[in-house]
Ligand SMILES: Nc1ncnc2c1ncn2[C@@H]1O[C@H](COP(=O)(O)OP(=O)(O)O)[C@@H](O)[C@H]1O
């Protein structure tokens with residue numbers, strides 16, 4: 392049997408495909424960026440057709456680059472930017488409009504209505520989430536309300552909704568399979584993660600007909616086979632998970648209390664909480680972890696909307712650097728941020744603050760401040776936001792009888808930045824551990840698929856493959872770290888002042 396697995400990693404800024412071997416090593420990687428559309432302030436869209444074409448192209452490239460053919464691929468695992476919403480016509484397979492991306496805030500007025508209707512507790516109890524336009528529910532409703540004919544077509548059962556995984560499964564199987572996995576379903580704000588069913592009270596509150604919805608399956612499962620024409624021979628789709636839950640799996644965080652933080656466009660810290668659905672009292676959400684069988688598994692999550700994206704802003708907005716990789720040298724050209732504090736609330740603030748109206752703020756500027764101080768403060772903001780998540784997790788653990796975190800596993804595009812990782816360890820006061828394979832999102836999807844077809848036997852075998860590349864140990868005095876966090880929180884308060 393073939394021992395290679397192909398992971399399709401459909402991210403916010405690019406589509407990537409990676410071929411892994413049975414040791415979990417990257418054999419080939421292909422990547423394509425695609426266009427971001429910003430039709431109005433606060434709106435972000437993607438063209439679903441471009442998502443599909445870029446994903447397909449990278450999948451073919453990765454197989455060819457590895458010197459393999461489709462026959463050598465044991466299975467495909469899919470992982471994806473979560474919450475992003477696609478609605479398409481079941482007969483023609485055509486999307487009815489652009490995908491509404493997770494960062495898009497247009498659902499806020501509807502969220503305000505849901506809050507006013509007193510649905511907050513229902514949402515939290517059933518879905519584990521807070522009412523926020525980040526999640527798919529209000530994006531679906533917006534499409535049905537604003538796209539010509541969509542409301543009627545939905546009522547007549549002609550339309551299908553899916554997060555990006557469902558859309559890719561649909562395209563890969565030639566429209567034969569309309570499904571999603573439980574970790575993606577848990578991000579829609581319509582799925583009851585306690586009982587594993589779509590929540591009919593929430594569907595009714597949002598007037599979303601259930602004919603729109605995909606079937607929800609475990610993350611490691613036989614979803615179907617790809618159309619023979621796509622790769623020359625059919626390949627089994629055997630794993631599907633939202634990218635953050637896939638990263639948790641790829642980091643081998645299978646035990647309650649193990650956590651990872653992914654530093655991509657945003658930052659996403661997830662802690663496995665085992666089979667217990669725990670609710671946060673400190674601004675985090677509960678979510679379904681990737682699932683291999685019938686047992687329910689959960690995670691506590693903190694989502695930061697602007698992580699590595701602040702570095703993109705330094706590059707594209709401020710034009711302070713030409714490439715993201717240059718930020719470390721610029722930030723290191725000064726000994727510290729010189730009192731500058733940067734809160735990149737460009738699209739509001741996610742966890743633990745949940746404020747859609749906050750906007751970016753730089754405080755503490757003096758005559759001596761330079762672009763290097765701003766770059767350093769920008770990098771530090773990624774660590775501050777993540778530290779606020781960890782503090783929230785620690786507060787939850789303290790009240791729920793859990794143990795505080797003993798180390799944090801990291802991954803994502805910005806985790807290559809040593810300065811950022813060291814500052815993160817300093818703020819957190821625990822080791823920050825970077826694994827040898829930092830493509831953990833794709834690796835998690837590959838593991839889920841490979842487990843299904845026997846490339847890997849069980850989680851123990853996967854856990855044994857995980858290896859640290861570098862441990863960043865905290866060096867800062869705790870009082871100094873606390874002082875910095877207090878200054879950060881003061882700066883955050885200024886982002887919401889009008
Ligand atoms: N050396 C670096 N230091 C800090 N941030 C970086 C560095 N290199 C890349 N990044 C940031 O990492 C992000 C890309 O990470 P990636 O995991 O590929 O994102 P995504 O999955 O969200 O598309 C970008 O926002 C980029 O600015």
Ligand SMILES: O=P(O)(O)OC[C@H](O)CO
Pocket residue numbers: 401402403404471472473474493633634635655656657694
């Ligand atoms: O595409 P990423 O890696 O920034 O991940 C996006 C998240 O899934 C959004 O919840």
